Amino acid sequence: MIEAVGLTKRYGDKTAVYNLSFQVRPGAVTGFLGPNGSGKSTTMRMILGLDNPTAGHVTIGGYPYRRLPNAPRQVGALLDAKAVHGGRSARNHLLSLAQLSGIPARRVDEVLGVVGLHDVARRRSKGFSLGMGQRLGIAAALLGDPQVLLFDEPVNGLDPEGILWVRNLMKALAAEGRTVFVSSHLMSEMALTADHLIVIGRGQLLADMSITDFISANSADFARVRTPDTEPQQREKLSSALTEAGGHVLPEQDGALRVTGLPLPRISDIAHDADVRLWELSPHQASLEEAYMRMTQGAVDYRSTDDQKAGLQQPLPPGAQPPMPVPGQGQPGWYAPSPPQPGGQPFAPPQGAPVPPPAGPYGAPGAPGAAPGVPAPNPYAQPAPQAPQGPAPVAPPPAAPPSAPSSADLTKPEDAR
Numbered sequence: 487m488i489e490a491v492g493l494t495k496r497y498g499d500k501t502a503v504y505n506l507s508f509q510v511r512p513g514a515v516t517g518f519l520g521p522n523g524s525g526k527s528t529t530m531r532m533i534l535g536l537d538n539p540t541a542g543h544v545t546i547g548g549y550p551y552r553r554l555p556n557a558p559r560q561v562g563a564l565l566d567a568k569a570v571h572g573g574r575s576a577r578n579h580l581l582s583l584a585q586l587s588g589i590p591a592r593r594v595d596e597v598l599g600v601v602g603l604h605d606v607a608r609r610r611s612k613g614f615s616l617g618m619g620q621r622l623g624i625a626a627a628l629l630g631d632p633q634v635l636l637f638d639e640p641v642n643g644l645d646p647e648g649i650l651w652v653r654n655l656m657k658a659l660a661a662e663g664r665t666v667f668v669s670s671h672l673m674s675e676m677a678l679t680a681d682h683l684i685v686i687g688r689g690q691l692l693a694d695m696s697i698t699d700f701i702s703a704n705s706a707d708f709a710r711v712r713t714p715d716t717e718p719q720q721r722e723k724l725s726s727a728l729t730e731a732g733g734h735v736l737p738e739q740d741g742a743l744r745v746t747g748l749p750l751p752r753i754s755d756i757a758h759d760a761d762v763r764l765w766e767l768s769p770h771q772a773s774l775e776e777a778y779m780r781m782t783q784g785a786v787d788y789r790s791t792d793d794q795k796a797g798l799q800q801p802l803p804p805g806a807q808p809p810m811p812v813p814g815q816g817q818p819g820w821y822a823p824s825p826p827q828p829g830g831q832p833f834a835p836p837q838g839a840p841v842p843p844p845a846g847p848y849g850a851p852g853a854p855g856a857a858p859g860v861p862a863p864n865p866y867a868q869p870a871p872q873a874p875q876g877p878a879p880v881a882p883p884p885a886a887p888p889s890a891p892s893s894a895d896l897t898k899p900e901d902a903r
């Protein structure tokens with residue numbers, strides 16, 4: 487078992503992890519989630535004795551990593567798949583790790599087989615793809631057949647077959663009674679792999695609970711209701727009746743209605759009373775991704791803005807409407823560099839487009855407004871708080887709300903502190 491108590495790490499003014507307490511238990515896959523920069527890697531480094539906590543402590547099986555007898559045989563970790571001597575072959579890399587820990591050479595060949603790298607075992611790792619590097623990192627973690635395993639983003643760069651393999655590997659390791667602690671940003675994958683979740687935001691604990699509890703605590707269930715497509719008036723009638731009964735009704739893209747605030751049997755009764763036929767009435771629960779977005783929306787440090795592409799679009803004459811994007815062909819009149827054509831100019835404007843007047847590097851007049859290809863707004867995203875005052879959002883029990891330190895308000899973006 488991994489146990490962190492009051493774990494805190496400061497780098498100068500930056501508090502990367504604050505007062506983190508949690509346990510990672512054997513026999514389960516525990517997912518470690520948090521937005522970029524929330525302190526996941528820092529926490530893993532402290533667990534592995536690669537960084538010293540500023541305050542608090544973390545133990546594995548009751549010992550700090552550095553005092554753990556024969557640590558490489560007890561704990562395996564993949565932190566950074568690129569941390570490999572590129573001039574060594576995969577086999578020699580593993581062999582050197584094995585020799586340092588008194589692990590027999592035949593185990594190297596075993597793990598090369600387990601991760602599917604036996605055919606390239608004698609190739610230098612600097613020629614490896616991202617996914618091959620991940621596999622080599624996983625092989626290194628498995629080398630000592632450890633009871634405790636930590637993986638930081640193990641599926642990064644893996645193809646679908648590799649992702650499935652990692653999922654099954656994690657589950658199998660946990661089923662053997664091992665402690666498996668794995669960070670990932672791939673929510674759909676985490677939903678399929680993890681049994682338990684630890685979620686952090688800006689270095690603080692946001693949730694420590696089973697994946698099922700996490701989803702039900704952080705999601706709003708809703709009902710999908712569909713009336714016959716051929717009779718739009720039925721849909722309107724039902725929508726009014728549901729709203730009158732206190733339900734909240736939103737249209738879905740496919741013509742169905744998303745209803746919250748009314749139980750399914752009540753929706754059915756209302757439809758019956760209104761003499762509206764139903765083609766669908768189904769309960770829905772949010773995905774892990776939706777629940778995660780809801781929980782962490784106040785603890786995200788790095789948010790994207792819409793790309794206004796200032797200075798890159800052809801200015802429109804006064805009163806003219808922007809041209810409609812053509813599916814598969816992009817936006818007419820668009821001056822972003824097109825991919826180099828064989829024998830052609832690398833940055834030629836689209837054929838037939840008028841050549842814009844020369845301008846300074848940033849001087850071309852831009853057409854603000856939404857540009858083609860800009861994704862639809864994230865339905866779960868909230869506007870970034872201007873100056874957040876309250877503590878980071880905290881899930882219902884058992885996660886205790888951590889209090890922010892007075893000297894460094896962790897609820898504010900780093901720059902604002």
Ligand SMILES: Nc1ncnc2c1ncn2[C@@H]1O[C@H](COP(=O)(O)OP(=O)(O)OP(=O)(O)O)[C@@H](O)[C@H]1O
Nearest residue numbers: 497500501502520521522523524525526527528529
């Ligand atoms: N050695 C360091 N010196 C200074 N600041 C650091 C150092 N290591 C991490 N940090 C800072 O600590 C914070 C947490 O970083 P960390 O890498 O632990 O986050 P993370 O959750 O793993 O992020 P990601 O999901 O992007 O990998 C970040 O703001 C990072 O810039």
